[in-house]
Each structure stands twice: as structure tokens, then as C-alpha cells.
Amino acid sequence: MxxxxSLLLFALAALAEIGGAWLIWQGWRENRGLWWIAAGVVALGVYGFAATFQPDPDFGRILAAxxxxxxxxSxxxxxxxxxxxxxxxxFVGAGICLVGVAVIMYAPRGL
Structure with missing residues (x-):
């Protein structure tokens, strides 16, 4: 469990961070207005909190993964x-990155 x-929290963090950055991009670069930018800032705040709920206690490991x-x-x-x-x-690069996530987060510790 x-x-x-952990995987669900990573998905939430990705949705919040990428979505937040996209909303800011749309608000600024596509001239959709300050409400889009404000929504992006809120989403980025959600991203910032999502990582704190990861079961692993090490900030560096979580952010690296x-x-x-x-x-x-993205x-x-x-x-x-x-x-x-x-x-x-x-696709190859993204796959390599996801293998790295699995190794960093879920490989047995103490080796």
C-alpha cells in the first residue's frame, strides 16, 4: 500500500506542478489574464505540499525521484x-527517467 x-502522490504532484506552470504560461504568454496566473500559483502551492505526504522521510530523495x-x-x-x-x-528518455524513479524510491535499502 x-x-x-507514493505513486498516487507523485501523480498528484505532477498534475499540480505541470498544470500550475501551464496555467501561468497560458495566463502570461497566451494573454488569458491574471485569473489563469492566480490559479497556476494555487496549483503550484498544492504541488509544494504534495511531496510532504510522501512516506519516505528524505526530502532530497523524494525531489530527485x-x-x-x-x-x-510533462x-x-x-x-x-x-x-x-x-x-x-x-519516450526512451522518459522511460529511463521512470526507471530511475523506481530505483531511487523503491529499491531495497541497506545495500
């Missing part, structure tokens, strides 16, 4: 929301 909780989730999540967001079409090497 701990791994499932989240980096891999962010890479893969590509997925681009595909779903913006119609981005990643190439083979984008």
Missing part, C-alpha cells in the same frame, strides 16, 4: 493538452 500511496516523474508527466501533458507529438527518443 505504501508504494501505491519526482524529477523523473516530472519529465514523463511529455504526457504536452500530448494530452497541447497536441505535442513526442518522438522515439522522448
Amino acid at each position: 505504501t508504494v501505491v500511496r 519526482y524529477g523523473g516523474v516530472f519529465v514523463a508527466g 511529455l504526457a501533458w504536452g500530448m494530452i493538452v497541447d497536441g505535442f507529438r513526442p518522438g522515439l527518443w522522448d
Whole structure:
């Protein structure tokens, strides 16, 4: 159950951070206004708190692992929301990042 909780928290963090950054981008770069930017700031705040609920006590480990989730999540967001079409090497790179997440977060400790 701990791994499932951790994965759900990573998904929430990715949605909040990537979504928040996207909202700010839309508000500023696409001239959608301050409400979009404000919503983005709130979403980024949610991201900041999401990591604190991870079961692992080490901030550095969680943020390092989240980096891999962010890479893969950003590509997925681009595909779903913006119609981005990643190439083979984008998928390979994201896969490598997710393997890194698994090793950092879920490999046995004490080796």
C-alpha cells in the first residue's frame, strides 16, 4: 500500500506542478489574464505540499525521484493538452527517467 500511496502522490504532484506552470504560461504568454496566473500559483502551492505526504522521510530523495516523474508527466501533458507529438527518443528518455524513479524510491535499502 505504501508504494501505491507514493505513486498516487507523485501523480498528484505532477498534475499540480505541470498544470500550475501551464496555467501561468497560458495566463502570461497566451494573454488569458491574471485569473489563469492566480490559479497556476494555487496549483503550484498544492504541488509544494504534495511531496510532504510522501512516506519516505528524505526530502532530497523524494525531489530527485519526482524529477523523473516530472519529465514523463510533462511529455504526457504536452500530448494530452497541447497536441505535442513526442518522438522515439522522448519516450526512451522518459522511460529511463521512470526507471530511475523506481530505483531511487523503491529499491531495497541497506545495500
